[in-house]
Amino acid sequence: MNAPAYNFAYLDEQTKRMIRRAILKAIAIPGYQVPFASREMPMPYGWGTGGVQVTAAILGPQDVLKVIDQGSDDTTNAISIRKFFAKTAGVATTTATEDATVIQTRHRIPETSLHANQVLVYQVPIPEPLRFLEPRETETRRMHALAEYGLMHVKLYEDIARFGHIATAYAYPVKVNARYVMDPSPTPKFDNPKMDNCPALQLFGAGREKRIYAIPPYTQVVSLDFEDHPFEPYRFNAPCALCAAENSYLDEIVTDDKGGRMFVCSDTDYCEGRQAAGHHGSLSAAPYKDKAQEASNG
């Protein structure tokens, strides 16, 4: 499948070196946003141009790539990025979290815990956690430099004053290595605890904003909160309708116009794995499949 018209993994070697230098700097200063000369990619901004550049820079011929979008391996974005690297780098791809060495993700961290030989690459739309409170880039950079993060708590204060609890449900700000406040990209806050002390390397790429940042393996990541309003990961109070998982992050799917809905794991690989292992939820089709199988055999 290796198309000779492209350099390995689409980007030329000089560009990849430039991105790798940014990545090394980002790893050296956990949570710090390193500017880099983001390139135009053959996809629109907002579709993961930052993540794709980071992936292209770290991918080797032996790597096994998994791409997820909102936890799913089979949405348009995930499929097209997977195909993109299959075509331009000829690397093996997979949907199984354990088998992957590089996982590019949009908005989720896989349910299966990551191990030390993996790299998780996040696609980031807006890397600056202080952006909506302080519009000036010069000022936000200064605030990071001087570790002036009172403003971040102003946002959480506003949430509690307005809704009675911290209503920020995604892109929940974290403090990395007790120094930099970081936007974990729009992952649900359910995933925040997974970033803490994670054995895998976590890289964040923002293509439009031209920033790369990183969380090295086994780094402390703390979600910001108040003493009397501690951080709480949010999850719908229901088991997955397909695999009956009680501890996974769920998507709500509206099934009719009469209020009918089902909750299913957003991580498709995790859900399929559980179903294959014999876990069945209330709306699983597996029992019917088995019956149909028996009928056709009999």
Added chain:
Amino acid sequence: MADQDMLENDEPLLVAESLSKSYGRIAACRDVSFSLYPGEVLAIVGESGSGKSTLLQLLSGQLAASGGQVSYRMRDGVARDLATLGEAERRFLFRTDWGFVHQDPAQGLRMAVSAGANVGERLMAVGWNHYGRIRDTASDWLTRVEIDIARIDDAPRTYSGGMRQRLQIARNLVTEPRLVFMDEPTGGLDVSVQARLLDLVRSLVAELHLAVIIVTHDLAVARLLSHRVMVMKGGRVIETGLTDQVLDDPREPYTQLLVSSILPP
């Protein structure tokens, strides 16, 4: 008289020594020297373009002076030259030991964020991490500046001009600063609101033993609030003294003109 002795024996809080600032050939501020003592209110008066605002920015470390220096006695009692402070220290000073009340509240407030968070921001910036306590302190301060507690969750956008200015004062005083800079705090407010604001400022200043440097072109404000007055013209201080003395018995022709320009009540 006892107060006077105390002031004389005390160390000055802020000392300006021959401060100058020029923009190219234009000298906005020339050779200004004075000392400010704790609890003292100093008014800087003069017409537009006389260098008042430039001086205020020099004193508060927002502008680098072309000549001279400003030293400030920190909470530990050591006087430090502002120019030698690092940016982090200066910013820390600015949000703890100092306050700055702008003429336009939109500059000093976060207009889209609730009043409670506006007041609480400085507390959170110095590490307060308990929502209940921050909110209690914020509502306490709103009461002190006569803002209805029921408005605590409203954004200052929805406030009237006078309320915004009072909120700005609360936001600045919440960390109990020792020195507050005020740049025309009553500008653009109608007379009755001005009077109420001045009354409030005067009682807070006395209660908290604040030192204030207030820039104004309104001599009535200077008369009401300040202990001492500095009159500026063309970047120079032309006359300085006790407020009553300067305003009732002006020595310089320009001050005489300024005082006589007030409409008789």
